[in-house]
Amino acid sequence: MDRTDNRPSRRPRVLAGAVVLALVAGLVVVVVARSQHWGPFALDPQRDNPFLARAQFVEPGSTADQAAQQAAAEGDTASAEIFERLAEIPQGIWLTPEEFPAGQVGAHVSELVAAADEADEVPVLVVYGVPDRDCTGGFSAGGLSAEEYGPWVDEIADAAGAGDSAVVILEPDALASAIDCDSRSERVELLAAAVDSLREAGVTTYVDGGHSDWIRPEDLAPLLKDVGVASVRGFATNVSNFQPDEDEVAYAERLVELIGGDVHYVIDRGRNGNGASEEWCNPSGRAFGEKPGYVDDGTRLDAYLWVKPPGESDGECNGGPAAGDFWADRVTEIARTSGW
Structure with a gap:
């Protein structure tokens, strides 16, 4: 059944x-x-704040790191502690053609980007090789010829763009000094091509925009527009200078108004703890600024950075060593002034 x-x-x-x-x-x-x-x-490399998603990369073997190791080896424990503390704070990683020429700079950037990717952090690279560089100060004079500059930047862009996230601060002082040195046409042409190269490679880019005690925003904004700053993330201010945060914010906001569009900015505060003096090159009595970090307050300010490593000299002025060299005595002086 x-x-x-x-x-x-x-x-x-x-x-x-x-x-x-x-x-x-x-x-x-x-x-x-x-x-x-x-x-x-x-993330959109030009439309998103890169510092919100990742911490900033700390370069291993930086000049401060090397100085800490040397001081420790010499038994100078107090200096070693200061230099080590400084080395742990994220700072800009400067690329010059003198130290990293064409044919070598790409491999160097690839190593940095790979290390940053592994740490899930953002490297801040400072591209500093424009022709007639530092034409106003002279202590960092040099740079490439106009013919050499484009390929050098392209090599950096290709290597940086191959990583997950990289930021470039493009040519400190280049546009502001172009006004003083009467080299606007060449500078604008070269930087516009560099902006295109970095954007096409997917590298978040901030074009240097001088600082609040140098060039009027009304004079600099047209140059920033001409190089295509609105096509990348934005601009940087106060690089290697000492102007207070509040002055730089006011200056940057005025630039934003004049440029128009969705431009953002970052501010270098590495050495502005005591503000500025009349001296720009290795002035005494300065202090470290507040630590770098991202900003998420609804304004166009993306982050406060330490673009210029505070331990490195501005040049052979006021007793300093060559530009970019670590100046141990001045670092310990700044550390004392800063209450370290």
């Missing part, structure tokens, strides 16, 4: 369970993708 099995089938329950698991798995994938900025959640 045939019997009919009236027990409920387990198949709908199995199917429902599979659907739930699939939904949970999908949700997990979305959450992970969002947190890691994969696929459709990838």
Whole structure:
């Protein structure tokens, strides 16, 4: 005799369970993708604040790090502690053609970017090789020829753009000094091409915009517009200078008004703890600024940075060594002034 099995089938329950698991798995994938900025959640290198998603990369083997190791080896414990503390604070990583020429700079940038990617951090690279560099001060004079400059920047852009996230501060003082040195046309042409190269490589870019005690915003804004600052993230101010944060914010906000569009900015505060004096080159009595960090307050300010490593000299002025060299005595002086 045939019997009919009236027990409920387990198949709908199995199917429902599979659907739930699939939904949970999908949700997990979305959450992970969002947190890691994969696929459709990838950061736009020019439209998003790069410092919100990742901490800034600390360069291993920086000049401060090397000085700390040397002081420790010499038994100077007090100096070693100061230099080590300084080395732990994220700072700009400067690229010059004298130290990293064409054919070598790309490999160097690739190493930095790979290390930063592994740490899930953002390297801040400072490109500093424009022709007739430092034409107003002269202590960092040099740079490349106009013919050499483009390929050098392209090499940096390709290497930096291959990483997950990299920031470039483009040519400190170049546009502001172009006004004083009457080299506007060449500077604008070269920097416009550099901006294009970095943007096309997907590198978040801030073009240097001078500082509040140098060039009027009304004079500098047209040059920033001409180099295409509105096509990248924005501009940087106070690089290697000492102006107070509040003065720089007011200056930068005025530039934003004059440029128009969705431009943002960063401010260098590495040595502005005591503000500025009349001297710009290795002035005494200065102090470290507040530590760098991102800003998320609804304004166009992305971050306060230490673009210029505070331990490095401005040049052979006021007793300093060559520009870019670590100046141990001045660092300990600044540390004392800063209450370290």
